[in-house]
Amino acid sequence: MPQPPDPNIFQKHNHRSCRSSGMKEARAFCKAQGLRLTPVRARVLEILLESHKALGAYDILARLKEDNLGSQPPVVYRALEFLVGNGFAHKLERLNAFAACCQPDAAHEPMFLICQNCRKVAETPLQPIGREIDRAAADLGFAVVSRMVEVTGTCPTCQAGT
């Protein structure tokens, strides 16, 4: 049974379940939505789910090559476009890198906590901060379409390590 989703991947957690439930949820969602989780797309998602770390597109591509699942950049970028577009993964703009989504609820808007030391990425809900952002924007007459909040720093593990 799927354990309650604890979004804090910095905590010690049963990571095997992150991986298997991530794939399972993705398969179920795709089936329900009539989306095709093809071998390339599934493998890219698996690769991202293997860690909670941000991976560059070319890192992922190298892994795909090992599995003979495509060796040219468009292959991985198309898979990532699908995964990001359907909420299975996120792009981290600061790093030009990608990470699996930890809580692929229908519509969630996360902020990202990126460890500078280990590149692990945690998500936490942007609301209610997002509303404050909108308010600040509205003060300048700006109509918000999308918000991006990326925080860098040190995860609990890496803090303890030193």
Add this chain to the structure above:
Amino acid sequence: MPQPPDPNIFQKHNHRSCRSSGMKEARAFCKAQGLRLTPVRARVLEILLESHKALGAYDILARLKEDNLGSQPPVVYRALEFLVGNGFAHKLERLNAFAACCQPDAAHEPMFLICQNCRKVAETPLQPIGREIDRAAADLGFAVVSRMVEVTGTCPTCQAGT
């Protein structure tokens, strides 16, 4: 005399004064800090100050070439590193582009409002939102080093235009 700093560049404003006071403040600050605002650096800052738009490094480089002030990427990236490092400009991670800072106070931490239509970029103080971000991060045991908030949408002018 320097007009009171209205950070909302979306408002109609005396833009000539943005440009001249931006350069003047930069020169004064560099003098005070023993920094060298060399011709290349000054020209890059001027180019950024000419508009409030985000410019790619290679766009800036093209302008530098016209002035015979360096034609290779490292020239512009080094100048941008200097300007960003000293608070005269900012990098917009979402766009991989750069914009002049509108309020080069000693230490200010802005969030950015980026118009998808015209690429103009406004800054507005991140506080008190930043504190909320820190609190959300602390809930996960994460030690924040730097926050980045970039909002995309439509500026007042571009809203009116349609």
Add this chain to the structure above:
DNA sequence: GCCTGTGTTGTTATAACATTACATTACCTA
């Protein structure tokens, strides 16, 4: 004035990230 260290710029090359374009294949459905 000249040496010398430090910081800046010039230049070449290359790394890293991403897309266009078009041919081919797989899948669905009528």
Add this chain to the structure above:
DNA sequence: TAGGTAATGTAATGTTATAACAACACAGGC
């Protein structure tokens, strides 16, 4: 099983950014 749509394979190219080293400029001490 034919035809349409979605996905993939592949080559080429575009865009953003850095490494490495040579040359030059400026400042302070001799």
